[in-house]
Amino acid sequence: xxxxxxxxxxxxxxxxxxxxxxxxxxxxxxxxxxxxxxxxxxxxxxxxxxxxxxxxxxxxxxxxxxxxxxxxxxxxxxxxxxxxxxxxxxxxxxxxxxxxxxxxxxxxxxxxxxxxxxxxxxxxxxxxxxxxxxxxxxxxxxxxxxxxxxxxxxxxxxxxxxxxxxxxxxxxxxxxxxxxxxxxxxxxxxxxxxxxxxxxxxxxxxxxxxxxxxxxxxxxxxxxxxxxxxxxxxxxxxxxxxxxxxxxxxxxxxxxxxxxxxxxxxxxxxxxxxxxxxxxxxxxxxxxxxxxxxxxxxxxxxxxxxxxxxxxxxxxxxxxxxxxxxxxxxxxxxxxxxxxxxxxxxxxxxxxxxxxxxxxxxxxxxxxxxxxxxxxxxxxxxxxxxxxxxxxxxxxxxxxxxxxxxxxxxxxxxxxxxxxxxxxxxxxxxxxxxxxxxxxx
Amino acid sequence: xxxxxxxxxxxxxxxxxxxxxxxxxxxxxxxxxxxxxxxxxxxxxxxxxxxxxxxxxxxxxxxxxxxxxxxxxxxxxxxxxxxxxxxxxxxxxxxxxxxxxxxxxxxxxxxxxxxxxxxxxxxxxxxxxxxxxxxxxxxxxxxxxxxxxxxxxx
Numbered sequence: 001x002x003x004x005x006x007x008x009x010x011x012x013x014x015x016x017x018x019x020x021x022x023x024x025x026x027x028x029x030x031x032x033x034x035x036x037x038x039x040x041x042x043x044x045x046x047x048x049x050x051x052x053x054x055x056x057x058x059x060x061x062x063x064x065x066x067x068x069x070x071x072x073x074x075x076x077x078x079x080x081x082x083x084x085x086x087x088x089x090x091x092x093x094x095x096x097x098x099x100x101x102x103x104x105x106x107x108x109x110x111x112x113x114x115x116x117x118x119x120x121x122x123x124x125x126x127x128x129x130x131x132x133x134x135x136x137x138x139x140x141x142x143x144x145x146x147x148x149x150x151x152x153x154x155x156x157x158x159x160x161x162x163x164x165x166x167x168x169x170x171x172x173x174x175x176x177x178x179x180x181x182x183x184x185x186x187x188x189x190x191x192x193x194x195x196x197x198x199x200x201x202x203x204x205x206x207x208x209x210x211x212x213x214x215x216x217x218x219x220x221x222x223x224x225x226x227x228x229x230x231x232x233x234x235x236x237x238x239x240x241x242x243x244x245x246x247x248x249x250x251x252x253x254x255x256x257x258x259x260x261x262x263x264x265x266x267x268x269x270x271x272x273x274x275x276x277x278x279x280x281x282x283x284x285x286x287x288x289x290x291x292x293x294x295x296x297x298x299x300x301x302x303x304x305x306x307x308x309x310x311x312x313x314x315x316x317x318x319x320x321x322x323x324x325x326x327x328x329x330x331x332x333x334x335x336x337x338x339x340x341x342x343x344x345x346x347x348x349x350x351x352x353x354x355x356x357x358x359x360x361x362x363x364x365x366x367x368x369x370x371x372x373x374x375x376x377x378x379x380x381x382x383x384x385x386x387x388x389x390x391x392x393x394x395x396x397x398x399x400x401x402x403x404x405x406x407x408x409x410x411x412x413x414x415x416x417x418x419x420x421x422x423x424x425x426x427x428x429x430x431x432x433x434x435x436x437x438x439x440x441x
Numbered sequence: 442x443x444x445x446x447x448x449x450x451x452x453x454x455x456x457x458x459x460x461x462x463x464x465x466x467x468x469x470x471x472x473x474x475x476x477x478x479x480x481x482x483x484x485x486x487x488x489x490x491x492x493x494x495x496x497x498x499x500x501x502x503x504x505x506x507x508x509x510x511x512x513x514x515x516x517x518x519x520x521x522x523x524x525x526x527x528x529x530x531x532x533x534x535x536x537x538x539x540x541x542x543x544x545x546x547x548x549x550x551x552x553x554x555x556x557x558x559x560x561x562x563x564x565x566x567x568x569x570x571x572x573x574x575x576x577x578x579x580x581x582x583x584x585x586x587x588x589x590x591x592x593x594x595x
Contacts, residue, residue, distance in 0.1 A: 041501060042501045042502050045501045046501075046502065052549065053548050054508070057540065057544075061501070
């Protein structure tokens with residue numbers, strides 16, 4: 001028996017079936033295991049119903065049973081192969097379950113810390129799936145995870161696709177593996193200028209904010225393309241001429257040679273990334289090479305079709321959005337606005353605050369209320385920078401009215417956001433300021 | 442054994458245990474002139490397993506048959522010749538309404554409600570108990586009301 005034969009998603013059950021097939025566990029022992037599992041299930045049901053019900057719906061029993069199986073599987077997976085059979089032969093299910101719970105608690109703590117580490121990485125994107133997964137879906141997992149009754153479930157909403165999808169895990173072990181991969185991906189893209197990464201995404205699709213795309217793979221492949229042509233990998237762009245050069249370099253190579261060429265380019269790129277920690281460097285290398293080996297097929301196809309622009313992107317300036325996102329839409333109900341204010345105030349990063357406002361606010365008076373209550377100091381600049389000229393004009397108009405009131409002694413002082421707005425528009429170019437003034441009138 | 446499934450747990454050992462528990466209730470019910478044979482007990486267990494199956498439930502731990510017997514034994518509407526059949530039907534009703542009450546009622550509460558109405562409004566009419574009384578109780582529960590008074594405590 002070896003580890004590869006075991007189905008990772010059904011670890012415990014798969015191990016038992018193998019043990020039965022290879023007769024490493026006697027029928028008597030298997031029956032005993034079955035009995036002990038039933039006792040565990042009884043305990044779970046009693047705990048769930050506070051001992052007040054002798055029966056439970058079968059789907060709930062199956063859920064508890066899957067949770068018990070998963071927990072014992074987590075323990076068994078953590079010990080060496082030769083000790084697994086020994087454990088199944090000598091330990092009770094109760095003991096193994098207890099050890100599984102201890103492991104799960106540790107994995108949960110590690111995963112929670114890893115999420116914090118990723119959130120602290122200095123990288124921002126407007127891609128909603130990335131932001132929502134990082135700031136909502138994953139925190140929801142840690143809030144909702146229930147190792148007592150649903151240890152096998154990965155609650156929370158994980159929309160953002162990884163370059164290398166994880167298909168052989170569930171529950172908290174899936175979340176940890178997902179976070180490990182997401183950390184590698186996010187650390188890698190954070191080594192490139194944020195603005196250029198965003199432009200690359202917009203070059204991939206103008207509406208990239210709404211897409212379920214993988215940022216890492218797009219950045220990696222373009223950086224490798226730049227490396228192969230001798231360009232600046234941190235520029236992340238390849239023009240037509242460079243793509244022609246790549247056609248010459250790569251079109252005669254078979255899949256293995258192509259994969260080798262890409263991996264060699266990664267080795268050269270890696271030296272320029274200056275990752276100090278050797279462990280992190282190794283993790284990055286392994287992950288990148290795995291991703292590249294998967295990209296080979298689409299690259300091969302693109303070479304065949306002579307359509308390299310679908311793999312190696314050229315960064316183009318994004319068309320400006322014509323429509324202001326905020327307009328004089330309907331004001332939010334008071335209660336809804338209060339909830340939103342609460343939510344925004346609890347956020348640490350200005351980028352998150354902006355993202356949630358972009359999604360929820362349609363009215364500039366609501367926006368003014370949020371500016372008044374949720375932002376401080378330097379944060380105002382970031383908010384103003386994301387606004388359309390028409391929106392700035394409206395907020396400036398509110399500020400000017402307030403200034404008039406002060407002059408007429410009807411009001412005492414400008415609000416903090418209003419003072420910041422005045423200094424913000426004051427620092428704009430004459431041309432831009434005039435454009436806003438024109439809109440005000 | 443392709444998979445360790447929950448449904449595999451209705452084994453002979455458990456049936457034997459359940460049978461003994463039911464037979465033991467004779468000690469209490471004999472004062473009401475009621476008693477069960479081993480054959481009766483096995484029939485009750487079989488029918489209970491059917492009821493569990495059709496209501497999509499699994500019994501863990503002490504069975505409900507014993508609780509039903511002990512709760513209903515003193516009812517003036519349980520007769521000797523209808524004893525086994527009444528217990529079987531009460532089991533069916535119990536599991537049906539366990540689901541219908543959205544798990545809001547404990548075993549104890551549901552049994553007390555069933556017993557109260559069986560003895561009072563229904564005067565032993567199981568059809569009336571099931572199709573009218575308990576349907577109303579469960580509808581109240583589904584709408585967030587527990588206006589079946591203190592029947593669950595009586």
